Amino acid sequence: NAGVTQTPKFQVLKTGQSMTLQCAQDMNHNSMYWYRQDPGMGLRLIYYSASEGTTDKGEVPNGYNVSRLNKREFSLRLESAAPSQTSVYFCASSPQGAGVKNIQYFGAGTRLSVL
Amino acid sequence: GNSVTQMEGPVTLSEEAFLTINCTYTATGYPSLFWYVQYPGEGLQLLLKATKADDKGSNKGFEATYRKETTSFHLEKGSVQVSDSAVYFCALTPYNQAGTALIFGKGTTLSVSS
Numbered sequence: 384n385a386g387v388t389q390t391p392k393f394q395v396l397k398t399g400q401s402m403t404l405q406c407a408q409d410m411n412h413n414s415m416y417w418y419r420q421d422p423g424m425g426l427r428l429i430y431y432s433a434s435e436g437t438t439d440k441g442e443v444p445n446g447y448n449v450s451r452l453n454k455r456e457f458s459l460r461l462e463s464a465a466p467s468q469t470s471v472y473f474c475a476s477s478p479q480g481a482g483v484k485n486i487q488y489f490g491a492g493t494r495l496s497v498l
Numbered sequence: 499g500n501s502v503t504q505m506e507g508p509v510t511l512s513e514e515a516f517l518t519i520n521c522t523y524t525a526t527g528y529p530s531l532f533w534y535v536q537y538p539g540e541g542l543q544l545l546l547k548a549t550k551a552d553d554k555g556s557n558k559g560f561e562a563t564y565r566k567e568t569t570s571f572h573l574e575k576g577s578v579q580v581s582d583s584a585v586y587f588c589a590l591t592p593y594n595q596a597g598t599a600l601i602f603g604k605g606t607t608l609s610v611s612s
């Protein structure tokens with residue numbers, strides 16, 4: 384039962400470097416999400432994909448790009464990392480977006496430090 | 499707009515104590531409400547949910563009742579265990595907006611000692 388798999392688990396970058404966080408789900412879910420978690424801030428939505436082929440900005444999209452590669456995979460890219468992007472990143476998926484069916488399943492997270 | 503407010507932590511209890519974590523929300527329409535739990539070093543997992551007014555969600559001894567009149571969804575447990583130590587998040591999703599992500603509160607850290 385893999386569920387939602389995120390890679391890598393840990394990453395250290397220097398300011399200005401780029402990287403892609405990978406996320407894959409094996410539950411045949413339509414919707415996928417990227418959140419960041421910062422102390423005292425809860426989880427904030429970066430981008431989401433309601434269905435394959437669509438992506439939309441969330442609350443804090445600046446400095447990030449996403450790609451819904453196929454139904455299973457949803458990647459998050461930092462083009463030029465900044466110290467403010469030091470955070471824990473969570474990917475999630477859900478069967479569909481609305482109401483009672485929007486039970487989201489989370490990956491274990493990627494801990495990113497930008498020096 | 500939609501938002502969730504939950505009590506500040508940390509909450510520190512002794513084993514077998516009663517737990518309440520307050521959560522209130524602001525939402526347009528008729529949201530679904532959730533409690534998620536995050537154990538140390540792990541991702542979030544659903545604890546319980548409620549989809550309409552007066553619904554009671556329950557799981558692992560935890561309960562929460564959807565109170566539309568007070569716009570609240572407080573989490574309770576009658577007797578906590580050390581293994582309940584975690585961060586608890588209250589969240590909502592608007593009922594009729596497809597493709598909308600969860601809106602989370604800031605989280606409440608619970609620490610239970612034996």
